[in-house]
Amino acid sequence: MSARVAVVGASLAGLRAAEQLRSAGFVGPVTVFGEEPYPPYNRPPLSKEVLSAPGDADPHRLHGMVAFRRRAAVGDVDFRLGRRVVGSDLAGGVLRLGDGSRETFDALVVATGLRPRRLPLPGPAAGRFVLRTLDDCVSLRAALLPGARVVVIGAGFIGCEVAATALGKGCRVTVVEPAGAPMNRVLGERLGQAVQRHHERAGMTFVIGHAPAAYPGDAAVSGVELDDGRVLEADLVIEAVGSTPNVEWLDGNPGLDLSDGVLCDNRLAVVGADVAVAVAVGDVARFPNPLFDDVPRRVEHWSIPTDTARRAAATLTALLAGTEPDPAPFTPIPSFWSDQLDLRFQSYGSPGLADEVRVHEGDLDDVRAGLLATFHRRSAHVGTVAINLSPARQRELREAFTVLASAA
Amino acid sequence: MRITVDLAKCQDHGQCAIAAPAVFQMDEEGRLVYEGNPDESYRFEVEEAADVCPVQAILIED
Numbered sequence: 001m002s003a004r005v006a007v008v009g010a011s012l013a014g015l016r017a018a019e020q021l022r023s024a025g026f027v028g029p030v031t032v033f034g035e036e037p038y039p040p041y042n043r044p045p046l047s048k049e050v051l052s053a054p055g056d057a058d059p060h061r062l063h064g065m066v067a068f069r070r071r072a073a074v075g076d077v078d079f080r081l082g083r084r085v086v087g088s089d090l091a092g093g094v095l096r097l098g099d100g101s102r103e104t105f106d107a108l109v110v111a112t113g114l115r116p117r118r119l120p121l122p123g124p125a126a127g128r129f130v131l132r133t134l135d136d137c138v139s140l141r142a143a144l145l146p147g148a149r150v151v152v153i154g155a156g157f158i159g160c161e162v163a164a165t166a167l168g169k170g171c172r173v174t175v176v177e178p179a180g181a182p183m184n185r186v187l188g189e190r191l192g193q194a195v196q197r198h199h200e201r202a203g204m205t206f207v208i209g210h211a212p213a214a215y216p217g218d219a220a221v222s223g224v225e226l227d228d229g230r231v232l233e234a235d236l237v238i239e240a241v242g243s244t245p246n247v248e249w250l251d252g253n254p255g256l257d258l259s260d261g262v263l264c265d266n267r268l269a270v271v272g273a274d275v276a277v278a279v280a281v282g283d284v285a286r287f288p289n290p291l292f293d294d295v296p297r298r299v300e301h302w303s304i305p306t307d308t309a310r311r312a313a314a315t316l317t318a319l320l321a322g323t324e325p326d327p328a329p330f331t332p333i334p335s336f337w338s339d340q341l342d343l344r345f346q347s348y349g350s351p352g353l354a355d356e357v358r359v360h361e362g363d364l365d366d367v368r369a370g371l372l373a374t375f376h377r378r379s380a381h382v383g384t385v386a387i388n389l390s391p392a393r394q395r396e397l398r399e400a401f402t403v404l405a406s407a408a
Numbered sequence: 409m410r411i412t413v414d415l416a417k418c419q420d421h422g423q424c425a426i427a428a429p430a431v432f433q434m435d436e437e438g439r440l441v442y443e444g445n446p447d448e449s450y451r452f453e454v455e456e457a458a459d460v461c462p463v464q465a466i467l468i469e470d
Contacts, residue, residue, distance in 0.1 A: 069464070390434070394434070395426045
């Protein structure tokens with residue numbers, strides 16, 4: 001009998017894993033378990049197009065805007081949606097589901113991704129939002145009315161995108177960030193400040209260097225109290241303060257390192273899961289990328305689910321067949337984009353690793369006119385960020401890393 | 409193999425032109441031009457282009 005593969009997680013990473021198992025020649029049964037009720041969909045538009053699209057808030061209509069097309073090759077993959085996996089026994093090949101039922105498997109793909117971190121602050125629950133899932137987006141959409149006073153906590157990429165969309169919908173938007181310039185963990189302080197000045201000219205307000213301390217309000221949040229006692233009045237608050245990997249369902253399996261996602265080797269095989277055939281994909285997978293160094297990291301960039309799925313599927317298929325997985329190093333080039341107001345960011349590599357930012361083209365006082373920066377660690381090129389640069393040049397920007405990858 | 413790109417969705421990210429440069433290109437104005445009926449030998453890279461399209465605008469009709 002053919003081995004049975006269980007994929008836990010039905011977002012981009014889980015879908016791509018199923019597709020890539022078929023591409024890799026695996027013909028056995030594949031079952032994908034997804035906590036959300038919706039077939040796999042693309043998340044980036046949730047902070048932009050779906051949040052701002054006109055029309056009613058019917059989640060199925062909105063899902064239609066972002067649903068991934070189902071390839072014929074995965075027509076026989078069994079998608080179990082609305083089924084949350086709450087526990088597992090890798091050695092025994094068992095998954096425990098939220099409804100108390102059990103499912104068995106011979107090989108496992110971990111694709112459970114992340115959930116938004118919530119701030120443990122006192123105050124009412126109503127009026128506090130996060131954005132990760134389609135349902136989060138549907139709730140937030142209904143609250144983002146013209147004239148609404150919106151406070152976004154966290155000036156990372158998602159926070160800035162949501163702030164830009166809210167501004168575009170006619171909201172009054174303040175972004176609170178305790179730790180420096182917007183997006184500075186990726187862009188660095190100087191470029192982050194340049195983007196901040198651009199966003200401020202468009203009407204966004206930033207409060208940098210202060211943390212929220214409490215949410216005043218009775219039935220619903222009426223504002224954000226900062227750590228200096230100041231209160232920002234608000235009709236709604238959006239927390240965009242990072243994510244937590246969904247790994248609790250793997251607790252209790254000896255040998256796994258779940259300290260930050262799931263530790264994997266460079267082939268995406270789960271480290272310590274020697275008793276089982278298990279791989280991890282997407283932003284829950286912590287793996288070393290020799291393109292940069294040998295430090296295992298989780299990568300929350302949109303390109304990673306697709307890249308890791310291809311390699312993990314090849315690894316899993318080889319392990320099941322009892323053959324040696326491809327020894328070539330896995331060196332994916334992370335990339336992502338972000339649309340904020342009239343700016344489009346495109347990033348290649350890992351700019352967040354850099355200790356130095358070099359601006360090659362453009363003016364920090366007018367980033368809208370186009371900007372190109374490279375990011376360096378101990379002078380080695382580790383990342384590139386372009387703002388409003390012609391799409392015709394994207395290939396050349398990524399090419400620099402293709403060269404590095406082939407040398408890794 | 410037949411390809412259609414939903415140009416109402418396409419936002420000229422240019423990622424398809426990285427994945428399958430023989431089939432998708434971005435012209436001097438940064439607009440997408442593509443071959444709608446590429447040879448079957450390009451299937452792997454065309455599928456990759458469809459996968460990496462940020463707005464999922466590329467449809468491969470088998």
